[in-house]
Amino acid sequence: MAWLVTGGAGYIGSHIVRAFLKEGIEVVVIDDLSSGHAEFVPADVPFVRGTLLDRDLLMRTFAEHTVTGVVHVAGYKYAGVSVQRPLHTYEQNVTAMATLLSAMQESDVGRMVFSSSAAVYGTPHTDLVTEDTPKSPESPYGESKLIGEWLLRDQAVAAGLHYTALRYFNVVGSGALDLRDTSPHNLFPLVFDALMEGRTPSINGDDYATPDGTCVRDYIHVADLALSHVAAARRLDGGEPVLPVYNLGSGDGVSVGQIMSTVSTVTGIAFTPVIGPRRTGDPDRIVASGELAARDLDWAMRHSLEEMVASAWGSRQAASDAEK
Template sequence: MNWLVTGGAGYIGSHIVQAFQGVGLGVVVLDDLSSGHAEFVPDDVPLVRGSILDTDLVAATLAEHRVTGVVHLAGFKYAGVSVDRPLHTYEQNVTGTGRLLAGMAAAGVDKIVFSSSAAVYGTPDTDLVTEQTATAPESPYGESKLIGEWLLRDQGRATGLRHTSLRYFNVVGSGSPALFDSSPHNLFPLVLDALVAGRTPRINGDDYPTPDGTCVRDYVHVADLAISHVAAAQALAAGRDLEPVYNLGSGDGVSVRQIMTAMANATGIPFTPEVAPRRAGDPARIVASGELAARDLDWKMRHTLADMVQSAWEARAR
């Protein structure tokens, strides 16, 4: 039984590939390498270089490798940039998901785990997000992820596709020194790159109504996230009923200042972060509950903040 991981050469996808191998399940990667890295894919895992926009390639890959289910991560993931590139975002994330589903239907593959995003919530009016929190995305990226969920839902109604979507905020750390976050937009690599280059990292606002005045956010370790993606795939394969969506959340969150302190401790580079004015639209606190995922998908926070930062630093310094 093989599973296809779209975007499996990326930061999160490569950890999911490792998690599949860790439980003895066969896995295949489809990735166009626009942001992924071929060296992230283990030598014994087939890497098909191509796009989910190519329905024929998707169908052929599924058939050739006898794939029984898909974990779908491929897409354009930069929320801020999506505001300037909405058409590209929709093509990659909405059209791409539609064509992936068409390829699955053609190959008779009826199970999918979708890597969605907490960006579907926008700026919620609650400081603890649950699956019942209203969706109100504020970027083309968030909108495209929500539409992806709708596509799965509608295909499920039409064809019996078995599916679930996993929503999460900030993914950090590393499960292997060889796998690292190379995003030019994420907080952890930005801070680590600044420290290595001799620059001082910056906090945007320290006057929020939080314990230390800085924003509190949900940060989850990438290896923990990968375990629950595989658990979702195993549940679908076993015929278990799953919720249509799950939040993979910490339940409490950490502040930006706590992250900066942990960065100084892990790197051994002492610094006092610069404090800049607040950014417009930044809420004081957004944290998700992971209770449903803990019940159904073996979700738990196995790593502390110190673990997250230390593992990210070890991968960055390698």
């Protein structure tokens, strides 16, 4: 019996795969490698290359590997770009989810841990986001994640699906030197690429209503997030109760300015960020409470900001050394 990790060759998915293996839980990976990397999947883990839109492939995978649960991480994750590619976003995140759930139902696979997103909240009008904060997504990406949660809710009623959805903001760091964030849109890769190319990283605005004038956000370590996915799967396997959704939040957050300062200290590269204009729609502060996940899913901020930066920088350097 195994858990299927969709998107298991990606940055987050590959960390989840390793967390499952460390706990002695058998896993199978499916990924179309549109943004993932085959080398992120351990050699002894069955790897199926393909799309979740291929229902027949899903059915064969469930049967061949005796899959009993799914950790659904795969999806089109670029919120900003999703505004220009709404149809693609909905196909990858909504149609694929419906196809996956259909194949699960026919194969009697009745458990899912869904990698959702704090993008479902849009711009919340509160200093601390909870699971009950009103949902008002502001991009096709955020909308598609919320629809994914609705599909799970409705399938639970219709077919008895046991599930939970985990919402989180900014995932950073690395749990292994050979795993790293390669997104062209995320803050850490953008900053590291700039430094390695001799450019000065930039900040979008420094006149926000925060202690240092830069935006405050939740940044959580990818290895901490992976552990809570394992905990959620174990609860589902054990028939223990879970909530429909959990926030994996820090409770306090850090500012972009703090991140830049920490990057300079950790890398040993002195720089003063270039201050650019604000981005439209960026709120001063968005931070989520992780109390419910701490209670039920072993959620904890086990890594300091310095450790987040150092682990991410180490994996970026390792990749650069390997390319030489």
